[in-house]
Amino acid sequence: MYVFDTNAIIYYLQDDPDAVPVLENIFSQDSPLYISTITEAELFGFSSLTEKEIERIDAILATLSIIPLDSHLARIAGFIRRTHHLKIPDSIIAATTLFTNPVLVTRNVRDFKKIRELKTLQI
Numbered sequence: 667m668y669v670f671d672t673n674a675i676i677y678y679l680q681d682d683p684d685a686v687p688v689l690e691n692i693f694s695q696d697s698p699l700y701i702s703t704i705t706e707a708e709l710f711g712f713s714s715l716t717e718k719e720i721e722r723i724d725a726i727l728a729t730l731s732i733i734p735l736d737s738h739l740a741r742i743a744g745f746i747r748r749t750h751h752l753k754i755p756d757s758i759i760a761a762t763t764l765f766t767n768p769v770l771v772t773r774n775v776r777d778f779k780k781i782r783e784l785k786t787l788q789i
Contacts (some may be wrong), residue, residue, distance in 0.1 A: 667767065669701065670705065672705045674689065682789075698731060700732070700766050702758050703734050705759060708755060735758060742764060762782075775789065
């Protein structure tokens with residue numbers, strides 16, 4: 667099981683040579699794949715998105731389970747923010763990962779390593 671950080675999806679969409687093989691390997695497994703709603707918001711938040719990029723994002727999101735931010739996850743994210751001093755989006759992604767108990771796929775391992783219970787896979 668995996669949760670994708672926003673940057674993992676962005677690097678995949680940009681055909682990054684380090685990210686693509688790792689993510690394609692993950693996509694080929696029969697394993698649950700998740701993102702947080704904050705990742706969905708971040709992906710669609712770029713002002714210069716083209717229609718083609720929106721279609722590619724939609725196609726990838728159709729293969730993932732999107733975990734909504736509810737009160738329970740918000741409290742976990744708040745605790746992470748308070749104790750590990752992460753930004754709110756990263757705190758929400760970390761909370762989503764801890765809630766679903768998979769591995770977080772990210773290029774931003776340094777910040778997330780502060781959370782000992784969180785398993786990460788660097789791309």
